[in-house]
Amino acid sequence: MERKQWIIEKRKKAEERYDMIFSSNYDKKWGYIEEKHEKLVKEFIKLIPHKGHVLDAACGTGKYWDILKEYNLKVKGIDQSYEMLIKAKTKCKEYETDKIGLQDIEDVNVFDGIMCIDAMENVFPENWVDVIKNFYNALKNEGILYFTVETISKKEKDEGFTIGKKKGLPIVYGEVAHEGGYHYYPEIEYVKNILKNECFKILKESISEGYHHFLVQKN
Ligand SMILES: C[S@@+](CC[C@H](N)C(=O)[O-])C[C@H]1O[C@@H](n2cnc3c(N)ncnc32)[C@H](O)[C@@H]1O
Numbered sequence: 001m002e003r004k005q006w007i008i009e010k011r012k013k014a015e016e017r018y019d020m021i022f023s024s025n026y027d028k029k030w031g032y033i034e035e036k037h038e039k040l041v042k043e044f045i046k047l048i049p050h051k052g053h054v055l056d057a058a059c060g061t062g063k064y065w066d067i068l069k070e071y072n073l074k075v076k077g078i079d080q081s082y083e084m085l086i087k088a089k090t091k092c093k094e095y096e097t098d099k100i101g102l103q104d105i106e107d108v109n110v111f112d113g114i115m116c117i118d119a120m121e122n123v124f125p126e127n128w129v130d131v132i133k134n135f136y137n138a139l140k141n142e143g144i145l146y147f148t149v150e151t152i153s154k155k156e157k158d159e160g161f162t163i164g165k166k167k168g169l170p171i172v173y174g175e176v177a178h179e180g181g182y183h184y185y186p187e188i189e190y191v192k193n194i195l196k197n198e199c200f201k202i203l204k205e206s207i208s209e210g211y212h213h214f215l216v217q218k219n
Helices: 003-022 025-031 033-045 083-090 126-136 154-166 189-199
Strands: 054-059 075-080 096-099 109-115 139-150 202-206 211-218
Touching: 003 083, 025 083, 025 096, 033 109, 033 139, 033 202, 033 211, 075 083, 083 096, 109 126, 126 139, 126 189, 189 202
Parallel strands: 054 075, 054 109, 075 096, 109 139
Antiparallel strands: 139 211, 202 211
């Protein structure tokens, strides 16, 4: 299959999988908040002004909203899965939600902070720059972005690439898609380059098992 068409289908499938499979038991299975994630969310919040406006991009079921609620913040959660957003709404009905993809954010100069946790691995290489640009545009000057990049070993990347190619998938290196799902694991240097090109200043980088955390500021 041609890559362009494959990407369209993969994205549609991802939405369906979260709507129909993961949303019902997401909190039970993946609701646990890892120590490093919690620490970084709190560091992110500390950099947001009092009553600041925060976008939780690909918020899922609003896993971090109990933390956000402890602070005086205006929060909007977006996700491409409607069913995940329904779950999020039960955590805090005052928070605005919108069914929209990371690739389709059109806000300009609106948010003091954006957090995007455990979600960028769903973004295709073709869309990475655009998504980072969308975050940049949606932030106010000197706004803060906290996002995670999921990481796997080179051996796992090699395996994913070899198996995917053998199966005839139109994947590029770093993509793992042979088991029905989809993840893209970019090189960290590539991510840093995008941040540099899109005028984000890196405030902090942190590593935990399976994740590279970036706390950055719009320059
Ligand atoms: C692993 S969950 C993480 C959710 C939440 N941020 C958390 O940490 O629990 C990934 C979420 O990203 C959403 N997602 C995947 N690709 C997306 C895209 N292109 N645009 C918006 N949401 C997306 C999924 O629907 C899902 O809710």
